[in-house]
Amino acid sequence: MITRNNIIYFLSLITAIWFALTSTFWTYWGALFVSYPFGLISLFLWRWGTKSDVKNQRYKKIKIILLVGFVLSIAVLIGLVITN
Numbered sequence: 001m002i003t004r005n006n007i008i009y010f011l012s013l014i015t016a017i018w019f020a021l022t023s024t025f026w027t028y029w030g031a032l033f034v035s036y037p038f039g040l041i042s043l044f045l046w047r048w049g050t051k052s053d054v055k056n057q058r059y060k061k062i063k064i065i066l067l068v069g070f071v072l073s074i075a076v077l078i079g080l081v082i083t084n
């Protein structure tokens with residue numbers, strides 16, 4: 001059944017996965033333009049979904065994906081700064 005909460009959940013999940021996959025593209029600061037907007041959209045959808053959805057336990061996956069993407073992004077950025 002298609003509900004507003006399911007749409008919010010799946011949009012948040014898709015944008016979180018995109019953020020995690022592209023968060024390490026720091027060539028020409030690409031992560032700022034390709035990855036981080038999707039991460040912010042996913043974060044806002046995640047917050048909105050956890051407040052409005054009764055089954056908010058399913059949003060734990062999205063939180064973990066966003067945290068992993070952010071940690072990877074910062075680690076790659078620090079690695080690039082140290083090596084250059």
